[in-house]
Amino acid sequence: MIADRPISELMRSSSYDVDAAVPLAGVAEHMSNGGIDLVPVRRDGVPVGFLLQADVNRLEEIVDTEAVTVGQVMRRDVCTVRVHARLSAAVRAMSVSGAGVALVMDEPRIVGWLTALAAMRILAEPGAGGLSASEVRAQILEEHVHLADQLKHVADLAGATLSGKTDAVAQLRSRGVMLYRELCDHLDVEDRILAPALGDTPGFGPLRKQQLLAHHAEQRSELREALSRLESGGGSDVEVASELLRLVAVIRDDMAQEERDLLDPNLLTDELINVSFSG
Numbered sequence: 001m002i003a004d005r006p007i008s009e010l011m012r013s014s015s016y017d018v019d020a021a022v023p024l025a026g027v028a029e030h031m032s033n034g035g036i037d038l039v040p041v042r043r044d045g046v047p048v049g050f051l052l053q054a055d056v057n058r059l060e061e062i063v064d065t066e067a068v069t070v071g072q073v074m075r076r077d078v079c080t081v082r083v084h085a086r087l088s089a090a091v092r093a094m095s096v097s098g099a100g101v102a103l104v105m106d107e108p109r110i111v112g113w114l115t116a117l118a119a120m121r122i123l124a125e126p127g128a129g130g131l132s133a134s135e136v137r138a139q140i141l142e143e144h145v146h147l148a149d150q151l152k153h154v155a156d157l158a159g160a161t162l163s164g165k166t167d168a169v170a171q172l173r174s175r176g177v178m179l180y181r182e183l184c185d186h187l188d189v190e191d192r193i194l195a196p197a198l199g200d201t202p203g204f205g206p207l208r209k210q211q212l213l214a215h216h217a218e219q220r221s222e223l224r225e226a227l228s229r230l231e232s233g234g235g236s237d238v239e240v241a242s243e244l245l246r247l248v249a250v251i252r253d254d255m256a257q258e259e260r261d262l263l264d265p266n267l268l269t270d271e272l273i274n275v276s277f278s279g
């Protein structure tokens with residue numbers, strides 16, 4: 001049962017947290033440069049909240065980030081769970097306290113976090129008593145729409161960088177890091193929900209599943225390698241922009257092929273008998 005899995009296997013790891021009293025500016029810069037989506041916040045050592053990259057982006061436009069502290073703008077709907085806790089215990093803790101995020105503690109360190117939304121997605125997976133084939137298809141297509149937006153954004157920044165706009169470079173590097181991470185997360189979701197759904201398709205189901213997992217393993221190692229190069233600041237601006245443009249083209253092709261071959265509504269159908277793909 002997925003609900004019995006330890007939270008440590010399902011959380012996003014975290015090695016950076018901040019005190020509520022520090023100004024937002026430095027933290028915002030660190031998040032942006034490191035492509036960090038969420039930062040846990042402590043007061044007197046006790047976890048009290050978290051900052052989301054999406055919130056920070058909005059705040060940067062409306063407040064003086066040097067003048068406000070993290071504690072003034074953080075979200076407070078947080079709870080803590082121990083690193084050995086099971087997913088079910090983390091979900092209960094979030095539900096009882098109304099928290100949107102569970103911070104995972106290996107006392108005294110905060111070692112990771114899990115959002116309520118991510119927990120719901122994990123619990124909704126097939127095998128957890130969850131999604132039908134058509135629901136899997138809808139969820140993956142939805143992720144593709146979101147990724148297509150991210151790809152366009154990175155392609156625009158890479159284009160601007162290559163045409164000499166130096167103010168695009170910092171954003172290109174941080175958005176590039178975020179894109180690599182989102183693509184890795186997408187592979188994880190597809191492995192967890194699309195692979196089993198494909199395995200159940202008629203005809204060559206097990207082969208489709210096996211090919212998807214093998215292709216993702218290859219993609220994952222390439223993405224991780226490129227991510228660590230980018231995170232370590234390697235490569236000139238032009239090299240980074242060119243590599244990201246190549247990545248955008250490859251991922252666009254890959255998504256189109258996946259949508260054509262694997263996300264066909266006649267293949268991922270809730271009907272029991274499937275004529276078109278049964279050969």
Ligand SMILES: [Fe+2]
Pocket residue numbers: 187190216258
């Ligand atoms: Fe994929």
Ligand SMILES: [Fe+2]
Pocket residue numbers: 140144186190255258
């Ligand atoms: Fe995909």
